[in-house]
Amino acid sequence: MADRNEQRARVAETLVDHVLATGLSQVSVRQLAAAAGISDRMLIYYFDNKNNALSEVLMAAAMRMEAMLNASLPPDAGLPRAALFGVLTEAFRDEDTKLFMALWIEIIAKSLREPEPYGPVATRIALFFLDLMTDRVEGQTREERRRNAGLVFAAIDGMAMIEACLPEDETAPMREAVAAAVASGS
Amino acid sequence: MADRNEQRARVAETLVDHVLATGLSQVSVRQLAAAAGISDRMLIYYFDNKNNALSEVLMAAAMRMEAMLNASLPPDAGLPRAALFGVLTEAFRDEDTKLFMALWIEIIAKSLREPEPYGPVATRIALFFLDLMTDRVEGQTREERRRNAGLVFAAIDGMAMIEACLPEDETAPMREAVAAAVASGS
DNA sequence: TGTCTGATGTAGCGACCGCTACATTTGCTA
DNA sequence: TAGCAAATGTAGCGGTCGCTACATCAGACA
Numbered sequence: 001m002a003d004r005n006e007q008r009a010r011v012a013e014t015l016v017d018h019v020l021a022t023g024l025s026q027v028s029v030r031q032l033a034a035a036a037g038i039s040d041r042m043l044i045y046y047f048d049n050k051n052n053a054l055s056e057v058l059m060a061a062a063m064r065m066e067a068m069l070n071a072s073l074p075p076d077a078g079l080p081r082a083a084l085f086g087v088l089t090e091a092f093r094d095e096d097t098k099l100f101m102a103l104w105i106e107i108i109a110k111s112l113r114e115p116e117p118y119g120p121v122a123t124r125i126a127l128f129f130l131d132l133m134t135d136r137v138e139g140q141t142r143e144e145r146r147r148n149a150g151l152v153f154a155a156i157d158g159m160a161m162i163e164a165c166l167p168e169d170e171t172a173p174m175r176e177a178v179a180a181a182v183a184s185g186s
Numbered sequence: 187m188a189d190r191n192e193q194r195a196r197v198a199e200t201l202v203d204h205v206l207a208t209g210l211s212q213v214s215v216r217q218l219a220a221a222a223g224i225s226d227r228m229l230i231y232y233f234d235n236k237n238n239a240l241s242e243v244l245m246a247a248a249m250r251m252e253a254m255l256n257a258s259l260p261p262d263a264g265l266p267r268a269a270l271f272g273v274l275t276e277a278f279r280d281e282d283t284k285l286f287m288a289l290w291i292e293i294i295a296k297s298l299r300e301p302e303p304y305g306p307v308a309t310r311i312a313l314f315f316l317d318l319m320t321d322r323v324e325g326q327t328r329e330e331r332r333r334n335a336g337l338v339f340a341a342i343d344g345m346a347m348i349e350a351c352l353p354e355d356e357t358a359p360m361r362e363a364v365a366a367a368v369a370s371g372s
Numbered sequence: 373t374g375t376c377t378g379a380t381g382t383a384g385c386g387a388c389c390g391c392t393a394c395a396t397t398t399g400c401t402a
Numbered sequence: 403t404a405g406c407a408a409a410t411g412t413a414g415c416g417g418t419c420g421c422t423a424c425a426t427c428a429g430a431c432a
């Protein structure tokens with residue numbers, strides 16, 4: 001028999017793909033279990049309840065996202081804001097990466113109405129990526145780098161929302177305007 | 187007996203408050219009907235199915251949001267981008283108005299996974315507000331005004347997402363950075 | 373080898389879901 | 403006033419939900 005904790009980590013990793021593919025509103029204990037190739041009975045046994053399972057899966061998804069970003073971001077610190085925005089925008093043109101952004105928007109939306117378990121998960125993921133960007137972006141002080149990271153984060157998220165509902169011919173000029181605004185300013 | 191079409195409009199208007207208060211993931215035919223003070227049987231009778239009902243309610247919510255924005259936006263055209271961003275940011279400090287933004291994020295999130303009925307609704311609402319801002323914002327040409335409106339729209343949405351998951355002491359400096367970026371640039 | 377604990381399978385509970393069949397009532401019209 | 407169609411109430415279908423009770427089984431240890 002497999003160890004419970006090992007199974008838990010393995011199942012969570014497997015379920016990242018399922019959640020990325022199907023989204024948050026379709027996740028049910030039975031569907032998650034089926035996607036992991038186990039019975040719903042065992043999913044609850046491993047994670048105690050659905051919220052725990054989902055929290056672990058979402059954090060595992062954030063870890064995987066981090067790995068993807070680390071791969072596409074240049075390792076140097078002191079990146080100009082425009083460069084950081086450009087790299088991230090480019091990264092999010094990939095369909096697989098878009099799934100992470102879609103999931104992120106879903107998590108935010110859920111957290112607005114169901115603080116448990118989504119609120120803490122959303123906060124953790126946001127700080128996670130904000131820290132990642134704070135380490136790379138330009139800025140004399142930590143505070144300035146934090147502001148710059150926040151600006152880029154907001155720009156990426158805002159464009160993601162608009163791109164979710166408008167066609168490319170509407171969003172393309174907006175993306176340029178956002179890039180220009182990120183590049184200039186304080 | 188009440189006329190079916192009249193009832194439909196009246197019920198939709200009533201349900202705007204309910205959807206704003208409870209969010210999209212909790213809407214069920216029975217709950218909507220209870221909130222409107224009718225039986226679930228009648229809700230289906232008025233709207234044919236749940237998706238139709240929800241579409242009408244969401245568009246009614248957008249209309250109400252427009253009225254609120256029209257009330258807080260100065261009627262003049264040619265508003266500087268920073269001014270438009272400032273007015274909208276100020277408007278969204280109101281708790282009631284925040285509910286609209288929360289609902290907007292939920293609609294976008296849903297549209298990513300369930301195109302019907304959320305995709306068309308999201309597109310209509312986005313174009314709706316984009317047009318509203320395009321009419322008010324500064325710019326020599328229609329294209330420039332459209333870009334400026336898009337930039338402000340993205341800035342508002344991006345900040346809304348970040349404010350949904352981070353505390354005020356993190357978001358306040360970011361909001362300033364975003365405001366500065368919106369104010370400058372091309 | 374017997375026992376005991378943790379891992380697993382089977383079955384199902386009570387609640388809610390969207391929606392419908394069918395009977396009844398209401399109000400207009402002929 | 404009779405008839406009829408639209409409006410409404412009652413009941414329930416088949417399905418999914420999160421979760422649990424209970425029995426079984428495998429393996430470590432005495």
